[in-house]
Amino acid sequence: MRHLYRPFVAAVLATGALTSAAACSSSDGGGSGGSASGAYTFWDPYPQFDASSDWAKRVANCGTAAGVTVKRTGMDTTDLGNKALLAAQQGNAPDVMLVDNPVVSTLVQAGILNKARDLGLDTSTIQPNIIGAGTLDGAAYGVPIGANTLALYYNKKVLKAAGVDPAGIKDWATLTSALQKVKAAGKMGITFSAIGTEEGSFQFLPWFWGAGGDLTRMNDPGGVAALSLWKDWLAQGLAPKDVLQNTQTTSWQEFATGKYAFGENGTWQLANAAKAGFPYGIINIPGQHGGSAPVPTGGEFVTVPVQRKTGRYAVSTKIVNCLISPTSLLATDTTLSYIAPLAAVQKEQVQRDATLKPWVSAVAAARGRTSNGLGTKYPAISEQLWTAVQSALSGGKSPQGALDTAQQATASHS
Incomplete structure (x- = not known):
């Protein structure tokens, strides 16, 4: 099990000279920038x-x-972040790079991204909450290729056999009741990634925000x-214990077996949902009290x-614009099963596929995960949050104890 931010943040902190070194390097003339001759390097987390x-x-x-x-290289998010920092130190950064939106602020702090x-x-036309995830001090460091949630x-x-009407699921209580009915009918309740x-x-x-949780006070x-909700679901057998090891991909694979009533997942699974072999529906995740x-x-x-x-920037910009300009964004986001960050393109998406409306x-x-001023503080908070989830669900600590430890750890490093 690899942790996304622990080595990543450590690398940033350990390379204090990286910001100034990278900034100075941008004043050099044109040339290969460390990339293969005649080729432009492109890294993504796919x-x-x-x-x-x-x-x-x-991309090609x-x-x-x-x-x-x-020359495209796909790697998981953990490797991409770490290798991006190392490549910047070595003066061999890729020409274009896709990064998970919370990672943008960390890379900006390291001084390795252009505005x-x-x-x-x-x-200018991108939805504020979407571009905001990659904006620091009023400047955007890249362009969102799309959004999902x-x-x-x-x-x-499964729900019909258990006598559950999904329209009746309004809050945590009605959802838990539905899971209990599904279990009584001999099927599995819900799968997710923890x-x-x-x-x-x-x-x-x-679930955290749906109960009024605050990332600056995780133990509230x-x-x-x-x-406690997640822990209770595991204790009652309403969710499998392997959620502790589930990625979003393996969690989807569980749901796709047809044995589960619910699977928490995102827009990127729509193409797989169509191939699942059983009728499916989608509801919003309910808040604690509705x-x-x-x-x-x-x-x-x-x-x-x-x-x-810097002579490579002109071509790099052409490649980026090919992926995210309004004239080509529809094709890009259709390929990735993403929602476009532009309202006009979103309208086209819904016209083509009404199931995208919700x-x-x-x-x-x-x-945004880095919103409300969290910025580069988010990675450390997130690490403590997932550590608390792991601790509580594995039985190591109570939910209160796990989150108390998480909050104390975050406060000591702030």
Whole structure:
């Protein structure tokens, strides 16, 4: 089990000279910037897409349109963040890089990303809550390729057999009651990801925020209530114990077996949902006492790392614009099953696929993980949050005790 932010933040703190070194390097002239001759390097956190995938073809076509060959490398988010820092130190950063939106502020702190406006990239029409995840001190460091968030997929057959009407699920009590009925009918209740990485925090946040949780006071009653809910579900057998190891991908694979009533997951699973072999529906994650819980804004930013050879920026910008300009964004987000960050493109998406309508409204109301001034503080908070979830669900500590420890650890490093 790898942790997303522990080595990442440690690397930032251990390379105090990185900011000034990277900033100085950007004044050099044109050239290869460490990339292979005649090719532009492109890193993304999509190792699941091989060279034959629609995504890889889209990236390659954008290189062709810019008059170059793109050498794409997909790696998981953990490796991408760490390797980005190392490559910047070595003066060998990729030309274009997609990073998870909370990582942007950390990379900016390390001084290795260019401002979007310095590259001539237009961010003026992007939804504020989406561009905000990659904005520091009024400047955007990249452009969101799209956005996604979380909801509850449900298996219509499983719910019907258990006598559960999904329209009646309004809060935690009615959801738990539905899970109990499903279990009594011989099926599994709900699966999600509680793994000890950012994916675990991402999946926990709707429940945390849905109870009024505050990331600056994780051990307040709201946070404790959310963690107690998950712990109770495991104790009652309403959720499997392997949520502790589940990524969002393996959690989806469990739901796709057809044995589960609910699966917490995101827009990126829509294509897989269509192939699942059973009828499904989607409902918003309920708040503790009703209403829809706030959900986190997910998705990546297309960024252009600082290079020693600034002559490469013009082509890098062409590649970025090919992926995120209004004229091509629909194709990009359709390929990735993302919701576009532009209202006009969102409208086109819904016209083509009406099932995206609830996702568009969910993304519009989603909350950035680094918002409310958290910025670069978020990674440390998130690490303590997922550690608390792991501790409580594994039986190591009570929900209150786990979150007390998390809050104390965060406060001691603030």
